[in-house]
Amino acid sequence: MNKHFAKEIAKLSPEMLVRFADFQSYNWWHLQGNWMQQISVRYGTEVAKEFDSLIWERSGKVQAWKLKELFDLKGDMEGLVKALSLSTVFSNVEYEFPEITEKKVRLMVTKCTMQLNRRKGNLPELPCKEPGLIAVEGFAQAYNPKIKAKCLFCPPDAHCDNQWCHWEFILEDD
DSSP states (O other): OOHHHHHHHHTOOHHHHHHHHHHHHHHHHHHHHHHHHHHHHHHOHHHHHHHHHHHHHHHHHHHHHHHHHHTTOOSSHHHHHHHHHHSSTTTTEEEEEEEEOSSEEEEEEEEEHHHHHHHHTTOOOOOOHHHHHHHHHHHHHHHOTTEEEEEEEOTTSOOBTTBOEEEEEEEOOO
């Protein structure tokens, strides 16, 4: 870590650390959104989706590996919930975990800021199921190869306004 960055981070109060983490997450998503928009404008939506999927696959895996190492997570479902909660994969949406057991975790996005912003701009919903599935599957596999991820629904699938997408993680037996 850069020594100047580390020095400034060390000075922050716990409240400011939380705000700074939120700021960094926002910046990450802002960059991703701008990148996607510019690629779409220059090369078309299909090319943008293709590259978005490639980037998300790698990003999901790297985040899972790094979070597992950083927080000494054991590869269990409790650790998966923590890793997902600390990653940027779902940091731009509101979500809940309607089910957490030793073998299964379900994550449901209840508010998707990106899709709501698209609606405000009179744009159609972004069909994010494909890159989402790639990111979530990559994250789960990197966290623990025995965990399988499944999309229960995600745009372009039908959904209601307080359930944008729903993901399931299953820890398979040996």
